[in-house]
Amino acid sequence: MKNLNRPELNKSSPSGPPLESTRGGPHIENSRDAIHVKHSPSESSDERTYPPGDVALWIFILAELLVFGVFFSAYAFTRASNVELFNTCQRTLDTNSALINTLALITSSYFVMRAVAAIREDKSQQCFQWLLAALLMGFVFLVVKSGEYLHHYDAGINLRTNLFYMFYLSLTFFHFMHVILGMVILTAVAIKATKGGYSAAEHTGVESGASYWHMVDIVWLVLFPLVYIMH
C-alpha cells in the first residue's frame, strides 16, 4: 500500500533498521534537543522518511501482522486436514456482505491516502474531510459485519460450534476489533487535524494513523479470500 502512494521511496530509504534510532547517540544530547532535531524545519516535506509514521507504531504493526500471519497459517493447516467441513461451512457465509466490506475498506484506504496527500500540501481541512470519509467507510464495514454476526448469533453459531466457525469467528472478530481500534486512531488524528495540529512539515501522526489503517485493510484483503472464497 505504502509503495503505491510513495514511488520515490527507494531513493530515500538508506537508513538502518528501526533499532538504529536508539543508537543515534550523537544527535540526542538531551530530550529537548532530540525532539528539536526530529522536527527541524530543514527537513522538507519532500524528503520522506522510511518507514512513514512513527517507528514505535511500526513495531506494533509488525507484531500484529505476525499474529495474523500465524493465525492465517494455522487456518490453512487446519483446513488441509478438514477440507470437507471447511467447504460445507464456508458456503453458509455471506460472500456479498464480505465483498461490500472489502470495497468499503479499499475505498477507505484510498481516502486515507488522500488525507495524507492533503496534509503534505498543508491542507488541514481537506485532510480532515478525507479522514471523515474514511471513517464513514469504516463505519459501513462495522454495520455490515455486525449484520453478519447477528445472523450467526440467531443461527446459534459460536466459537464452540466447530473448528471452521472457531477460526472464522476468531479471525474476523479479531480483525473487527482492529477496525474499531483503527477508527479510534483515525478519529483522534482527524480531531487533531481539524484543530490544525499537523502541517506539511510535521504530520507524523497522520502517517502513523494511515499506516495502521492500511495494515487493517491489508489483513482483510488476505482474510477475505482465505476465509470466504477459497474452496
Next chain:
Amino acid sequence: MAQTFTKSMARNIFYGGSVFFFLLFLALVFDTESGLPQSDNRAAITDDVARGKLVWEQNDCVGCHTLLGEGAYFAPELGNVYKRFGNSTDAIKAFIASRPKEGVPGRRSMPQFNLSEEDLNAVAEFLKYASEINTQNWPPSIQG
C-alpha cells in the same frame, strides 16, 4: 534523515494495546463462561463433591499432586485417578486410609491424614467428579 520514534506514540500503544487486548480477553472469557456448562461437569457437583473439594484444599493435596496437571510434581496426577483405579471410589478411599503413619523407609509416602469416613467419602467423590470433566482427552495416558 531522522526517524520519528516518539515517547507519546510508544505510550499510546501501551495504553491502547493493553486495553484492546484486555477487552478481547474479556470477550473470550465471556464466551468461555457460556460454554463451560458443556464441559465442566457441573451437574455432578453435589454437596459431597463440594465438601470433598474443601477436604482436598484443607489438606493441601495440591502440594504434592497435580490435579488436571496443576500443582506439585512430587506425586501422581489425580485428575484421572478414579479411572486409573478402575472407576472405583472404594479403591481411592482404601488407598488414602491405608497410608502408614511413619512413612516408608527410604521412599516417598503419602502422609496419614486421619480423615473421617465422611471426609474420605467426600474427597473420593470429588476425584470422581474431577475425572469426568472434559479435558480435551488430557492426560495422554492413563498413568497421568
Next chain:
Amino acid sequence: MKYQSQAVAKPYFVAAIGLFVAQILFGLIMGLQYVIGDFLFPEIPFNVARMVHTNLLIVWILFGFMGAAYYLVPEESECELFSPKLALLMFWIFLAAGALTILGYLLVPYAALAELTGNSLLPTMGREFLEQPTITKIGIVIVALAFLFNIGMTVLKGRKTVITLVLLLGLTGLAVFFLFSFFNPDNLVKDKFYWWWVVHLWVEGVWELILGAILAFVLIKTTGVDREVIEKWLYVIIALALITGIIGTGHHYYWIGTPDYWQWWGSIFSAMEPLPFFMMTVFAFNMVNQRRRNHPNQAAVLWALGTAVMAFLGAGVWGFLHTLSPVNYYTHGTQITAAHGHMAFYGAYAMVVLTIISYAMPMLNGRTAANSGKSQVVEMWSFWLMTVSMVFITLFLTGAGVLQTYMQRYTDNPQPFMVVQGRLELFYWMREVAGLVFLVGAVLYIISFFVGGEEPEQA
C-alpha cells in the same frame, strides 16, 4: 542517597535477602526428598516444604518490589516519601504476618491451620501458591493498599516520570488481581480458570511492568543514557508484554475443562511472549553499550544485564518450549514445567530484585555510589555461581522432564508415575548438587556487602 526517606527501603531489602536464603534452604530439603523419599518425614512432609518454598519466594519478591519502590520513587519524584513511618509500620506488619504464616505451616498440620483460621467461613486455602490462611490474604490486601497509598501520594506530590507511572500501574495491577484469590467456587474448572488471573496475570502481566520499571531505573542511573530514550523503550517493551501476555493466559486453559479454542488462542499469543523479553535483552545491552559514564558499581550493571538475558532464557525460551498446545499436551504438569518455573522466576523476578538491591544497598549503607572493588569481585562471583547453577538446575530438570514425558506418556507402554520417578534419580541428584552451589552463591552475595574497603573512583 538523595532523600532521607529512601532509607526505609533498607529493612525491606534485608528481609528480602533473609527470606531468599530461607527459600533456598527449603528448596534443598525438597530436592533431597525427591531422592530420599522419607527425608524429614513425617515432620516436614513435601507439601509443607513446598508451601514454604513457594510462599517465601512470593513474600521476598514482594519485599523486594516494595523496597525498590520506596527507594526509587522518592528519587524519581524528587521529594521525600509521603510517610516513612507508615512504610516502616507496614514492614513490621508484613514481616510478622509472613513469619506467623510460615510458622503455622511448619508447626501445625495444614488441616489444623485451616480450622484455626476459620477457613470454612471463606475457603481460600489449599490452592497452589495461595495456601495462605484467609486472614493472611486479607492482611496482604491491607498492606498492599497502605503501600499503594504511600507510593501513590508520593508520586502525586512530586515529579511524575514514566518509571514511577509504570511502577505504580504494575503495583496497582498486582493488588487488583490478587483479589481473585478470594474467589474459590465449588466448580473446579471455574476455580482454576480464575486462579490464573492471580498467577498468570501477575507473573506474565503486571509484574513485568514492575520488572521493566526497576530495570529502566537502574539502567538510567548506571549508564547515564538519556531518560527519553530509555522511557520509550520501556513503553514499547511493556506494551508488547501485555499484548502477548493477556491473551497468552490461554496457554493455561488447554486441559482444565475449558473450550478447545483456547488451544489456538493460547498457542498463538503465548508463542509471541518471548518477543518482549528478547527486546528487553537487546535494549539492556544497547543502553550499556551507549553508556555516557562508567558507573563505579559494575556489579549492579552485571545484574541488570543478567536479568535481561536470564528473563529471556527462562521466561522466553523455556516458556516457548512447552507453550504450544500439541507439545503441552505431553509436557503439561511434568518436570518441564518445574524447569521453566525455576529459571523464569530466578531470571525475571529474583534477579531484578537482586539488581536493585545491588544498586541501592551501597548508598543505603552510607556510601556515595558503590562498594569496594574487592566487594564487587565477591558479588560478581555470587552472580556467576547462582546464575550458572540455576542454568544447570534448569537443564537437569529439563532432562528429567523429557524422560518423564516419554516414559510416562509418550511411549506405547506408559509406566506408572512412581516407577518413572525412580528412573529419574540421577537427574534429581545432579539438580540437588547444583542447588548447593546456588546456596553458596547466595551466601557470597550477602558476604559481599560486608567486605569493606575503599570505593572505586567515579569514572
